[in-house]
Amino acid sequence: MNPSMAEIGERAELVVMREAPMGVFLDAGPHLGDVLLPNSDVPKGTLLGGKVDVFLYRDSEDRPIATTRMPKVMPGEFGYLEAVQSTDVGVFLDWGLPKELLLPFREQKEPCEVGRSYVVHVYVDEVTERIVASRRLSRFFSKEEPPYIEGEAVELLLYGKSDLGYKAIINNEMSGVIYHDSVFRRLHAGEKTDGYVLKVRDDGKIDLSLYPPKQYLVEELEEKLLRELEARGGFWHISDKSPAEEIYKAVGVSKKAFKRATGALYKQRKIVIGPDGISLAPR
Template structure:
């Protein structure tokens, strides 16, 4: 079945001067404009397309992939504001409308905004909204901790950065765990650090748990070997210095060097860490 706002593999029915007509099932015949036609095709063959509505609300196909599918969030640029709403560039020939009622603040041409793309059930049209909170899932999250997820930062609080998780829920990256500049709308890989009893989700940019510490142990050991057995970094170093060197929090660093110390592989000195020689 072919649906507006989704990709579908459709059969080519015939060619006309302005493009190919595809079998859209219940949607009828759908035009793939000539400028969108694949290099190789044949009548009866199939083509993978994304379906949306043209300026006259007719189903139309494209080989392109929009910057965000319905149900997803993305940072998009406003290209025009008219008397019906703002229009953002989402990577397709027809710009995507953000109705005035869906604008948390009035949008300005040339600026970027984080939007949620959705399919309007009443009109059957694809549109976007900057009212993000209404589209974030409030049901209990499916994660328990440790899972890798995609993150989109979208706001800052005194505690840290709010981020959209896998285009569904919202969580928090604590400021004291972030040692890099985060831009609203950028796509990041992160991890679920914890899901609290009240459903709030703590996030981290580093793999949590034993796997993270184990990987860091190997990294520190290799770096010590490369440096001749001594590295002037220790648990007395600042969190920023540790992150600049290793890209991790000070807590994780202390866990890793503590594990190496217990294994008898290093000694921790006041101004650094040192490999234990075999004869020691």
């Protein structure tokens, strides 16, 4: 990044301008000026005129400062951070830097407790240029038309529950729902997981799933079941009569997907389905 464009809350490769007892000063351009990189962060072999890749933020006295460490959550992103200190202005979160991240009272949906972790959005306040966090997540979701197609693989960050199911942030930009009746394991806020877009509704709401598209389930799940049967000597004590939770724990898919795959293998005469499990068909 050109130092004239260096801003608080961003990474930048800056030139070392001068040395000082407390560290080295980097050229961050006319807006921020020379910014201190403390001794504890100065890489070995750093020379005057050399460049250092840093993250820019403000210290406890509100001065611009640089660090070679990177925060757990960058400004503009959502993340799951632990509250480590409560003060009269809000709670501070551990985000991996010496100066903890403020979650102001006005940005809390309800009081936050020290020792608990919360899904937050990290951003740079336009007025103060301070980096802060917010739990008022919906303000930061994209208002654009969803760009996803049905069956598309996406990254999910779970952030809450509703009467319909689990709410998840999609690719760090939009919100969707995983319905209760399609979940076969315990989920929790802050969990990151792969997911899939089931449907983009006319009103822009997005239905999600933890499971791959049907084509994958029919083709690759069949192969997975056959490999597992061979590894187990030809018999597996699991069947379509097993509880959904047991099937998910053993195979990682829904009971419906399991029944579809075993049914296809049975029709191909590759397995035998018995009351106590499935087995490889005699050759």
